[in-house]
Amino acid sequence: MDINTDLESIAASIVENTKAIGEYRLKDSSGNIQLLPRDAPQEAQHARQLLLQASIQLQQLCTEPSEFLDQAQIHYQQLSAFQWLIHFQILQHIPLGTDVSVAYEDIAKAANVSSRRLKSVARMAMTGGILAEDESQRVKHSRISAQIVSEPALLDWALFITRYSAPTALAFARATERWGDSKDKNETAYNLAFNTPMAFFDHVSQSEEMTQHFAGYMRGQGRSSGLAVEHLITGYDWARLGPAHVVDVGGSTGQIALMLASNFPDLSFTIEDLPSTIEESRIQLRDIDPSIASRISLKAHDFMQPQPPEISHLADVYLLRKILHDWPTATAHKILQNLVSSMKPGARIVVMDTILPLPGTFPTPQEAALRVRDLIMAQNFNSNERERDDWIELFGSTTPPLRLNNEWQSMKSVMAVMELVIQE
Ligand SMILES: C[S@@+](CC[C@H](N)C(=O)[O-])C[C@H]1O[C@@H](n2cnc3c(N)ncnc32)[C@H](O)[C@@H]1O
Numbered sequence: 001m002d003i004n005t006d007l008e009s010i011a012a013s014i015v016e017n018t019k020a021i022g023e024y025r026l027k028d029s030s031g032n033i034q035l036l037p038r039d040a041p042q043e044a045q046h047a048r049q050l051l052l053q054a055s056i057q058l059q060q061l062c063t064e065p066s067e068f069l070d071q072a073q074i075h076y077q078q079l080s081a082f083q084w085l086i087h088f089q090i091l092q093h094i095p096l097g098t099d100v101s102v103a104y105e106d107i108a109k110a111a112n113v114s115s116r117r118l119k120s121v122a123r124m125a126m127t128g129g130i131l132a133e134d135e136s137q138r139v140k141h142s143r144i145s146a147q148i149v150s151e152p153a154l155l156d157w158a159l160f161i162t163r164y165s166a167p168t169a170l171a172f173a174r175a176t177e178r179w180g181d182s183k184d185k186n187e188t189a190y191n192l193a194f195n196t197p198m199a200f201f202d203h204v205s206q207s208e209e210m211t212q213h214f215a216g217y218m219r220g221q222g223r224s225s226g227l228a229v230e231h232l233i234t235g236y237d238w239a240r241l242g243p244a245h246v247v248d249v250g251g252s253t254g255q256i257a258l259m260l261a262s263n264f265p266d267l268s269f270t271i272e273d274l275p276s277t278i279e280e281s282r283i284q285l286r287d288i289d290p291s292i293a294s295r296i297s298l299k300a301h302d303f304m305q306p307q308p309p310e311i312s313h314l315a316d317v318y319l320l321r322k323i324l325h326d327w328p329t330a331t332a333h334k335i336l337q338n339l340v341s342s343m344k345p346g347a348r349i350v351v352m353d354t355i356l357p358l359p360g361t362f363p364t365p366q367e368a369a370l371r372v373r374d375l376i377m378a379q380n381f382n383s384n385e386r387e388r389d390d391w392i393e394l395f396g397s398t399t400p401p402l403r404l405n406n407e408w409q410s411m412k413s414v415m416a417v418m419e420l421v422i423q424e
Pocket residue numbers: 201218249250251252253256272273274277301302303304320321322323326
């Protein structure tokens with residue numbers, strides 16, 4: 001391909017999609033700091049995605065090979081600066097509002113850090129879109145930092161990736177050198193990064209603070225457009241089930257059950273998870289509307305064990321969202337087998353997880369988001385995301401085998417919804 005032709009077609013796409021977004025923004029009078037609010041029409045969202053895709057292609061085409069390493073350094077220093085800001089809760093010390101700025105010295109004093117260091121770090125972060133400075137060299141929020149600090153779920157997410165995920169990713173090469181292609185849950189990059197012999201979830205559940213951080217991270221991820229919990233509402237015909245009981249296996253602190261219960265008044269739920277997470281759910285769910293609360297129960301249950309009879313008599317659907325990808329195939333098989341062995345006639349399993357595409361078959365930002373997930377699975381669990389054939393093989397491995405009855409994949413979601421029934 002001729003680089004000039006590529007550059008021209010990317011530039012044309014940028015002009016076209018910028019115009020489409022601009023037209024929408026002119027009509028939007030909400031004053032929202034997001035480029036596009038979550039409920040913006042499909043065409044506007046699609047134009048934004050295409051713009052993002054074009055900007056990535058443009059950047060790749062315009063980068064000289066020798067600049068690649070400069071870029072790599074910029075990326076890790078921007079991440080390190082972001083980690084520093086989150087660690088010292090700097091974003092929280094800056095009032096919201098585009099015209100409100102604060103002197104470095106005042107923030108440094110309030111956060112108990114050196115003002116000299118704060119300036120270096122903040123100015124690095126600004127090159128990546130976090131924070132900004134006014135003409136008097138005082139700090140203010142950028143559009144992105146304002147949004148992150150305003151939403152507790154996004155702050156939780158930022159905390160988790162900077163405190164846990166990034167150090168784990170950097171230990172990946174050492175873990176592979178030490179343990180090769182191990183499938184053991186306690187021979188991972190996470191084990192090296194956090195100097196623990198315990199498997200990820202065992203380690204997390206030992207600490208109240210980490211349990212809260214992980215649950216917050218799960219809630220935060222629900223705000224990512226590719227992981228938005230809303231994809232589960234449109235991705236499956238819940239209304240068709242009528243008055244059914246759904247068991248949310250590994251349901252964390254209940255955000256999924258809560259959202260489904262709010263949208264489908266005929267459904268009732270049991271949220272199952274490890275005891276420490278169920279305790280956290282009681283706190284998270286304590287103030288919800290009684291008409292929804294009456295349809296949600298909590299149960300500490302280890303999904304490595306068969307379902308308790310009082311649950312399996314009740315369950316019409318077992319929902320496993322972001323569960324099986326955490327585990328290597330033998331363990332994922334065990335989790336499914338435990339359900340198959342206790343399913344009542346007519347019951348089904350709904351799995352929401354990633355189906356890994358072949359390279360280049362998805363737009364770059366979406367494919368990259370999926371590959372992030374694949375590596376997170378490898379680094380934390382010695383697991384991996386699965387391609388379509390891997391899923392079919394896993395489902396068929398139970399006794400009796402499960403059959404993929406229906407599947408739904410939105411281009412906007414990094415996960416597909418798969419309905420499984422027991423093969424007659
Ligand atoms: C990746 S999170 C997914 C949470 C939720 N389903 C969602 O979609 O946001 C995995 C969940 O599995 C839970 N979990 C891990 N091991 C478990 C086990 N042995 N039994 C029950 N739950 C477990 C974790 O506590 C966590 O809440």
